[in-house]
Amino acid sequence: MTLMVVGSIAIDSVQTPRGEASEALGGSACYFAYAASYFAPVRVVGVVGDDFPEDFLGILNERDEIDVSGVKQESGKTFRWKGRYHRNMNNRDTLEVQLNVFGEFDPVIPDAYRDSPYVFLANGSPTVQRKVLHQVNKPKLVVADTMDLWIETARDDLTQLLKEVDGLVLNDSEALMLTEEDLIVTAGKKILDMGPSFVIVKKGEHGAMFFGEDVTVTLPAFPTGQVVDPTGAGDSFAGGLMGYLASQDKLDGETLKRAMAYGTIVASLTVEDYSLNQIRVTDRDQIDKRLATFRDMLLLP
Amino acid sequence: MTLMVVGSIAIDSVQTPRGEASEALGGSACYFAYAASYFAPVRVVGVVGDDFPEDFLGILNERDEIDVSGVKQESGKTFRWKGRYHRNMNNRDTLEVQLNVFGEFDPVIPDAYRDSPYVFLANGSPTVQRKVLHQVNKPKLVVADTMDLWIETARDDLTQLLKEVDGLVLNDSEALMLTEEDLIVTAGKKILDMGPSFVIVKKGEHGAMFFGEDVTVTLPAFPTGQVVDPTGAGDSFAGGLMGYLASQDKLDGETLKRAMAYGTIVASLTVEDYSLNQIRVTDRDQIDKRLATFRDMLLLP
Known part of the structure; x- marks a missing residue:
């Protein structure tokens, strides 16, 4: 099944304790699309400026599984983000944000994309996310990401969005903020009452949790010893997860758990190099081998 | 096989976002012994003051599997600790510490305990931990716990201790402090170079990691929705782990992983009530049932 993602395409500059990368390709839609493309065909809706480098267009075009005809x-200028990671790699400071053309992004879904059965609304204003949703024809599964900014500034729209999506993906601190709870387990369950049939809470280096009507799943992160740049880990996680769900076209507990595991594995690959460098050069075989190691690690005798 | 623990016996007062418990039984040796006693016989070495309540002696005496003849x-006055947990339950402030009789604790291992094949040196000064070690006859497995205080104030003794134990258990922040590393995976592996054949890093609500010569295992915490008082979770984890290892009397990868899982499960029970309240009333059947749920949760299809 085909998967559509609507999100940012960015030029990122990051500083980490390991070094830095300047003016590299980034953005939620790019990380998501690359991660998902190892499992299912992906359609990308996004916007770039007239300064967007040829090279980067080349990167977006290099995989047959990624359709970028929806990128305007x-x-x-293209959206730019500059950040610096703390020593623990789990926290970061945003040094600069230039929204540029992304600031006025009012996505028009191409006709050819309107039948997308699987839809991911990457982090963005809930108003825009809802407008996207109203342009697609009865998708089978819609999952949205959100962040603290929208919880603080657009809570009403976000509340409405939660009634219209099947799943929500967000960070642990954001889940606590959204629900005004102190514990992730309590927060996850409370978000279910706000509308979605499942909630996935991302905990960075500590893994992710899935909350459904009758099921709670916790998975740790894959313990890679080589963390170079955590940018895009969350979007890669969502991409691996949604890509696998689209490839299986079912939503039972076992499929969801395997989707969580695939998301975990592609995220662990993303962080091992700057930008999309590692997720670009991986292949399904490497992903499956690492999944097998992860499965063995978690297999309790 | 029999397991010996040397550690603190305390009277704890805690405040949590859920409520408070005043002058309740606590201390590393108590949590450890109760958790371990569901798997193997445990011998306790510790000290209490002449103010130690009869009730508490009763609690320590109530389980046949726990031998408290080594408690002097x-x-x-008995060691007292008072603490307040933050809203997230993962951080706490120590409000008051009265070492009292525990401050002069110079454990003499009873003759009847010297043949203990499994030994756990709960958190304490590495000088004292080493003195204990020199009083036991060729134990099969010695594991020590430590904390930031000793890393800061007794690093030389701690370094020496690490050459004399088989395993080290410590918190994530302490592992980073000990190695001056930023990432837990790197820190865990670096501690192996300091002597022990394995290191277990406890991450509180985020679970625990095991580092051995050729194996790394990450397990999440069991996602209990009822966190009342996290005090003793780490010691209960160590107790479940060591108790299971002593019961199996082997150290292969599968046994270690199962021991980590048992540690995780008993810790999740401990936090569901104040003091030893929950770990006292559980039984092996409840522990095994929760382990089965945990195993299913982590079983990747």
Whole structure:
């Protein structure tokens, strides 16, 4: 089944304790699409400026599984983000954000994309996320990401969005903020009451938790010893997860758990190099081998 | 096989976002012994003051699997600790520490305990931990716990201790402090170079990691929705782990992984009530049932 993602395409500059990368390809839609493309065909909706480098267009075009005909180029500059990671790699400071053409992003879903059965609304204003949702024809599964900014500034729209999506993905601190709870387990369950049939809480280096009507699953992160740049880990996680769900076209507990595991594995690959460098050069075989190691690690005798 | 623990016996007062418990039984040796006693016979070495309540002696005596003949009563007051947990239950402030008789604790291992094949040196000064070690006859497995205080104030003794034990158990922040590393995976492996053949890093609500020569295992915490008082979770984890190892009397990868899982399960029970309240009323059947749920949760299809 085909998967559509609507999100940011960015030029990122990051500083980490291991070094830095300047003006590299980033953005939620890019990480998501690459991660998902190892499992299912992906359609990308996004916007870039007229300064967007040829090389980066080349990167987006290099995989047959990724359809970028929904990426618009507009006059102006591409969205830029600059950040610095703390020593523990789990926290970061945003040094600079230039929304540029992404600030006015009002996505028009191409006709050819409107039948997408699987839809991921990457982090963005819930108002825009809802407008996207109203342009697709009865998708089978819609999952949205959100962040603290929207919880603080657009809670009403977010509350409405939660009634219209099947799943929500967000960070642990954001889950606590959204529910005004102190414990992730309590927060996860409380979000279910707000509308979605499942909630996935991402905990960075500590893994992720899945909350459904009758099921709670916790998975640790894959313990890679080589963390170079955590940017895009969460979007890669969502991409691996949604890509696998789209490939299986079912939503039972076992499939969801395996989807969580695939998300975990592709996220662990993403963080091992800057930008999309590692997720670009991996293949399904490497992903499956690492999944097998992960499965063995978690197999309790 | 029999397991010996040397550690603190305390009177704890805790405040949590859920409520408070005043002057309740606590201490590393108590949590450890109760958790371990569901798997193997445990011998306790510790000290209490002449103010130690009869009730608490009763609690320590109530389980046949726990031998408290190594607990000395001395004139003076029992070790007291008072703490307050933050809203997230993962951080706490120590409000008051009165070492009292525990401050002068110079454990003499009873003759009847010297043949203990499994030994756990609960958190304490590495000087004292080493003195204990020199009083036991060729134990099969010695594991020590430590904390930031000793890393800061007794690093030389701790370094020496690490050459004399088989395993080390410590918190994530302490592992980073000990190695001056930023990532837990790197820190865990670096501690192996300091002597022990395995290291277990406890991450509180995020679970625990095991580092051995050729194996790394990460397990999440069991996602209990009822966190009342996290005090003693780490010691209960160590108790479940060591108790299971002593009961199996082997150290292969599968046994270690199952021991980690048992530690995780008993810790999840401990936090569901104040003091030893929950770990006292559980039984092996409840522990095994929760382990089965945990195993299913982590079984990747």
